[in-house]
Amino acid sequence: MHRCDRRDVAEEEEEEEFSLAQKKQLVMEAELKQVLNDLDSLKHSLLDPSHHAPIDKLQSRIEHLTTLAKSEPVRRSKVKDMSAEVVDSNPYSRLMALQRMGIVQNYERIREFSVAIVGIGGVGSVAAEMLTRCGIGRLLLYDYDKVELANMNRLFFRPEQVGMTKTDAAVQTLSDINPDVVLESYTLNITTVQGFETFMSSLKNKYFRPAKEGSGVDLVLSCVDNYEARMAVNQACNELNQTWMESGVSEDAVSGHIQLLIPGETACFACAPPLVVASGVDERTLKREGVCAASLPTTMGVVAGLLVQNTLKLLLQFGHVSLYLGYNSLKDYFPTMEMRPNPQCSNAACLERQKEYILAKPARDAAAKTKMEAEALLATEIPLHADNEWNISVVDDSELEKTYATGSGPADALPEGLTHELPSADEFQKFPDADTTTATIDDLEELRKQLDALNA
Amino acid sequence: MEGWDPNTKSTLTQIPLLATKAGPRDGATWTQRLKEEYKALIAYTQMNKSNDNDWFRISAANPEGTRWTGKCWYVHNLLKYEFDLQFDIPVTYPSTAPEIELPQLDGKTQKMYRGGKICLTVHFKPLWAKNCPRFGIAHALCLGLAPWLAAEIPILVDSGMIKHKDDATSSTDS
Numbered sequence: 001m002h003r004c005d006r007r008d009v010a011e012e013e014e015e016e017e018f019s020l021a022q023k024k025q026l027v028m029e030a031e032l033k034q035v036l037n038d039l040d041s042l043k044h045s046l047l048d049p050s051h052h053a054p055i056d057k058l059q060s061r062i063e064h065l066t067t068l069a070k071s072e073p074v075r076r077s078k079v080k081d082m083s084a085e086v087v088d089s090n091p092y093s094r095l096m097a098l099q100r101m102g103i104v105q106n107y108e109r110i111r112e113f114s115v116a117i118v119g120i121g122g123v124g125s126v127a128a129e130m131l132t133r134c135g136i137g138r139l140l141l142y143d144y145d146k147v148e149l150a151n152m153n154r155l156f157f158r159p160e161q162v163g164m165t166k167t168d169a170a171v172q173t174l175s176d177i178n179p180d181v182v183l184e185s186y187t188l189n190i191t192t193v194q195g196f197e198t199f200m201s202s203l204k205n206k207y208f209r210p211a212k213e214g215s216g217v218d219l220v221l222s223c224v225d226n227y228e229a230r231m232a233v234n235q236a237c238n239e240l241n242q243t244w245m246e247s248g249v250s251e252d253a254v255s256g257h258i259q260l261l262i263p264g265e266t267a268c269f270a271c272a273p274p275l276v277v278a279s280g281v282d283e284r285t286l287k288r289e290g291v292c293a294a295s296l297p298t299t300m301g302v303v304a305g306l307l308v309q310n311t312l313k314l315l316l317q318f319g320h321v322s323l324y325l326g327y328n329s330l331k332d333y334f335p336t337m338e339m340r341p342n343p344q345c346s347n348a349a350c351l352e353r354q355k356e357y358i359l360a361k362p363a364r365d366a367a368a369k370t371k372m373e374a375e376a377l378l379a380t381e382i383p384l385h386a387d388n389e390w391n392i393s394v395v396d397d398s399e400l401e402k403t404y405a406t407g408s409g410p411a412d413a414l415p416e417g418l419t420h421e422l423p424s425a426d427e428f429q430k431f432p433d434a435d436t437t438t439a440t441i442d443d444l445e446e447l448r449k450q451l452d453a454l455n456a
Numbered sequence: 457m458e459g460w461d462p463n464t465k466s467t468l469t470q471i472p473l474l475a476t477k478a479g480p481r482d483g484a485t486w487t488q489r490l491k492e493e494y495k496a497l498i499a500y501t502q503m504n505k506s507n508d509n510d511w512f513r514i515s516a517a518n519p520e521g522t523r524w525t526g527k528c529w530y531v532h533n534l535l536k537y538e539f540d541l542q543f544d545i546p547v548t549y550p551s552t553a554p555e556i557e558l559p560q561l562d563g564k565t566q567k568m569y570r571g572g573k574i575c576l577t578v579h580f581k582p583l584w585a586k587n588c589p590r591f592g593i594a595h596a597l598c599l600g601l602a603p604w605l606a607a608e609i610p611i612l613v614d615s616g617m618i619k620h621k622d623d624a625t626s627s628t629d630s
Contacts, residue, residue, distance in 0.1 A: 145570060191546040191555075193480050193522050226569075227581070228555060231548035251577070270551060273585065293569075346477075346551060346588075422585040444487060447494035448516065454501045455513045455526070 025069060032066045078179050082108045082135060091178070092135055104316045111180075113315050114208050114217040116140040118190060118199075118233055120166040122300035123247050123307065124223030125156035130308040131181075132174045138182040138208050139174070140217065141167050142199065144189040154297050182208065191232045200236055219311060220244035223304075225293070227274065227422070234269035237261065238349035241356075243314075243390070247307045250276060253294040256303035257326040258310055262390060264353030266323055267339035270346055273420040277326040277335065299329055317389065328417060335417045346425065460599075468598055470503055472496045477589035479549040480522045489550075489592075490521045496594040511605075512541065512597060521545070524593065528558075528601060530609040535620045537609055541601070553584040554593065556601050564617045565608055574604045 036059060043055045076091070084096035098104040115136055117124045120143040128139055143166040147157045161169040167185035174183055186202060188195040206216040220242055222233040230246060237244045241263050249256040255277035261268060306325055313319045326335040341354045414420075441447060474492040478485035497514065504510045514526035522545045529538040539561060543554040555573045562572035569575060580600040584591055591599075612618045 148570075189544075191548070191552075192544045193520070193547055196481075196547040226555075228546050228548065228552040231552045232546065235548050422582050424586070425588040426586055442491060444491055444494070447491055447498065450498050451494055451501070452515060454498060454505070455515055 028069045029066060032062055032069060036062050036066075075176065076179065082111065095134060104318050107316065109316060110135055110312075111137045112209060113219070114138040114140065115311065115315075116142070116203060116217045116220045118142045118220065118222050119224035119229065120170050121145070121151075121223060121225060122154035122295055122297070123249060123304045124221070125154075125166070125170055126301055126304035127221055127223060127247075127308050127311075128170055128174060129156055129177065130304065131311070132178045134308075134312065135178065136181055138184070140202060141170055141183065141185045142188065142190060143167050143170075144187055144195075154295060154300055190236075191228045196232060196236070199232075200240070203236065203240060203242065215240045215242050217242070218315060221307060221311065222246045223307070225249075230269055230274070234261070235347070235349065238263050238268055238347055238353060241353055245307060245310060245314075247303055248276075249295065249299050249303055251293045253296040253299050254330050255326070255328045256299055256306075257324065258303065258307045258322065259324045260310065260314070260321060263350065264341065264355075264357030265390075267341050268345060268347055268350040268353075270350060271342035272339065273422040273424055275324070275326075275414070275418050276421045277328045278417055278419045299327070302327060302329070314390070317387075321390075326418060331417075333417055335415045337415050337418065464598065464602070467500075467503065467507075468595070471500045471594050471598060473590040474550075474592045475590070477550060479547060479551075480520060480545050481547055486521075493521070493592045493594070496592050500594040500598065511602065514541065514593070514597070517542075524554075528597075528605065530605040532610050532613050535613075537613065537618060537620060550589045550592070553581065553591075553596055553600065556596065556604075561608075561612070561618070565612060567604070567608055574601065574608075576600045576604070579603055 039055055039059050039062070043052060043059075046052070046055075079091065082092045082096060083090050084093065084100065086093045086097075095110075096107055099107045113136055115131055115138070117128050117131075117139060120128065120141050124141075124143070128141060131139060145166050147161045147164050147166055147169050149159065149162055151157050152159060156173070157166070157169055158173075161172070164172075165187045167187045171183050171185050174181065184202070186198060188198055190196055190199045203215050203217055203220065206212055208216065212218075220233060220237055222230055222244060224230055224233070225248075230248075233244060233246070236242070243260070243262050246259045246261060246269060247257070257275065257277055259275075260266065306322075306327065310322055310325070314321045322336060323338045324336055326333075328335070341350060341357075343351075343354065345351055345354070441450065472492075472495055474489065474496060476485055476489040476492055478489040480486055482489075501510070501512075504512075511530065512526060512528040514524055517523040517525045523542070524545070525540070525542045527538055528541045529536050531537075539558045541556070541558060543556045545554055546552050553576070555569075556576070557572045558568075558574060559572040561568060562570070567575040580596075580603075583599055584596070587595070609618075613620070
């Protein structure tokens with residue numbers, strides 16, 4: 001075995017430059033060889049043969065270490081097709097088994113999908129690893145932060161990656177785990193004007209699957225830790241008519257949530273003040289002073305798991321895709337709900353998507369009717385809604401107790417355990433013009449000069 | 457506005473409110489918004505000067521008015537502590553407030569996110585959300601940065617995390 005590995009390494013050495021790991025390995029081998037030589041000369045210099053036995057023992061230990069040093073792990077090569085063959089060397093055998101067991105119809109489709117992950121922190125990095133291990137086709141990673149020792153209470157990043165950008169560190173680890181996944185990394189802040197432009201154009205790029213309808217990605221996962229970045233993701237997805245999922249962990253690290261957002265069909269992130277899972281204990285007993293955010297690997301791991309599970313169900317069309325799923329770890333309570341878009345949403349792109357969704361209703365109804373009739377004929381053999389990509393079901397409006405995301409009024413009653421994180425904007429009043437006439441200057445350059453004069 | 461000191465409250469009522477809901481990607485309406493931002497900032501700066509409470513300098517760092525830089529200072533035990541001040545106007549402005557940064561204090565206090573962004577979650581974000589789009593940069597400085605400095609600088613000085621520069625002016629005026 002070892003000899004075989006060594007030959008592979010030797011071949012690579014001829015072809016390309018030595019990697020850092022290979023250099024380290026060569027130095028270690030040389031050092032061990034030197035120790036063996038030293039021991040040998042020591043042995044020969046000793047006159048008393050009774051001392052030879054312990055030196056022989058030392059030598060055999062060194063030889064053992066040398067063989068261990070030679071067995072550096074070999075990076076696996078790319079796999080052309082996902083095989084269902086059950087052998088130890090097949091990285092996808094356990095995933096393809098989902099098909100054999102009737103959970104997923106066509107697992108291999110996962111290689112066609114592109115998923116964008118915004119925020120490679122406690123949730124995003126773990127979600128990226130899960131999707132990588134599942135063999136997702138392509139991952140787009142966005143973050144502007146660097147790895148710090150303070151991140152080590154969460155999963156994924158390792159201490160030796162401290163100082164690297166999170167995107168670089170993630171690409172390093174993920175490409176080792178599964179070289180089949182196409183990885184794209186963007187080290188930028190999506191809330192700035194320039195970062196947002198790059199974010200938008202990267203989502204639009206369709207090189208990976210040119211025939212795909214809509215944008216260049218199948219799903220955007222928001223794994224960011226602040227309201228500003230969530231609103232930026234919301235803006236981009238509303239403009240691109242891009243389905244996305246939002247995730248979050250509370251600043252006290254004991255609750256979290258995931259939410260599916262389909263522009264025009266479900267509430268967008270700006271339709272109502274953001275929902276948070278109430279901790280379920282007296283807020284005043286939670287120590288808040290002194291720290292801006294606490295975090296736990298457990299809560300973040302659970303939320304990443306819920307997020308990727310919902311992603312797999314949505315992309316591979318199995319099970320029920322949750323529109324909102326909360327997690328309260330103190331009470332082990334998982335509230336769910338659905339939110340319809342707010343017809344008075346402050347986001348213009350959301351209102352456009354809502355209009356389109358309403359206009360498309362007759363076509364949706366007709367398609368649903370045709371499908372129901374077809375299914376009635378084949379009811380015994382075909383599973384219900386086999387090709388319902390977004391798990392849309394047609395129900396009478398009167399039957400559903402959905403929450404309108406208006407943020408006010410009786411329809412705003414939230415399920416137990418959920419609260420709004422921020423208040424809604426007060427009714428927008430038009431101020432009388434008199435308010436603004438006090439400053440008569442209306443030239444931008446003049447105003448700038450006036451402020452500069454004050455600053456001088 | 458419960459829990460705010462009467463001084464801040466009365467100052468706030470005198471800063472002109474804004475009317476245009478526009479962000480940096482909104483073209484002509486952003487220019488209109490920018491004018492309103494300037495008017496509010498001019499009024500606030502003038503007010504601070506006449507009340508002998510001048511405490512910041514801010515100006516646009518690019519022609520589009522999407523990045524702002526300046527200085528802010530705080531007087532503690534008759535010593536003046538001055539810091540660089542910067543922020544970007546987010547693409548989703550004014551739905552989201554600017555994230556005010558004091559890069560020199562990065563890593564010195566827990567009430568701060570990486571990059572020196574001050575923590576505004578509890579005392580400021582709900583107010584901003586409630587008053588969108590009427591609050592602007594001037595309001596963010598008055599209700600976000602000023603109380604943050606008042607709460608954090610004394611602690612940072614007393615704990616020795618920040619030292620006074622001996623050559624800095626030590627009077628209360630600027």
